[in-house]
Amino acid sequence: MKLPHVNTREELCALIEKIGFLPLFENDLPGFSVREITDAGAWWNDTAPALDPWEWRKHIAAEGQIAYGKFFRGNAGYISRDWFPVFANFRRDGYDFDALWEEGRAKRREKRIMDLFPESEVLPSYEIKRRAGFGRDGEKGFESTLTGLMGQTYLLLRGFERRKSKAGEPYGWPVGLCGTPEALFGEAHVRSEYRETPARSFSRAAEQCMRMIPDAPRETIERFLA
DSSP states (O other), X not given: OOOOOOOSHHHHHHHHHHHSEEESSOOSSTTOSTGGGSOXXXXXXXXXXXXXXXXXXXXXXXXXXXXXXXXXXXXXXXXXXXXXXXXXHHHHTTOOHHHHHHTTOSOHHHHHXXXXXXXXXXXXXXXXXXXXXXXXXXXXXXXXXXXXXXXXXXXXXXXXXXXXXXXXXXXXXXXXXXXXXXXXHOHHHHTGGGXXXXXXXXXXXXXXXXXXXXXXXXXXXXXXXX
């Protein structure tokens, strides 16, 4: 099937709910991104923010009906609530983060970040960096670690906000607000596909991709999902 052109945030959300997942930008699967099914001139358009797909992501993340984060090989995209447990099962390989740590399969810097949740449901990325001890004299690789945790579906983005000065005035570019999918969708739902093997969940996602992009080679689809 060819993905339809979308003009509004509501149309995009309806499409994601229908197909299950969609990256924000171009990737190895031609035609399979928000960028490619929206008007090029609408992006980063200060005169019409309601029509700007870059602005839509802020609202979609904050609304909490669809998961948004760096889920696709380090790149941003959306996963519907229904499909999120499928991704969680094969991306986590059946491990909750605590179990991953106990098995020695998680890094200390990942643990430092995940220890901040669920003590806090949502935290801005700069606060996560500070509390988890990243910085010049602390842990290294904050951005890559945060991205990796999103790719494994342990974290996602819950919205965006600007920092505030001591006087309470917002300044700078909006920064991401991070949280766990369990806090957003509920633990039982996120882990509901643990009953099947991660390999089977991966195959289901690959089969869904093949229905949407029948001309794409299977190995390209599998690399995109891995």
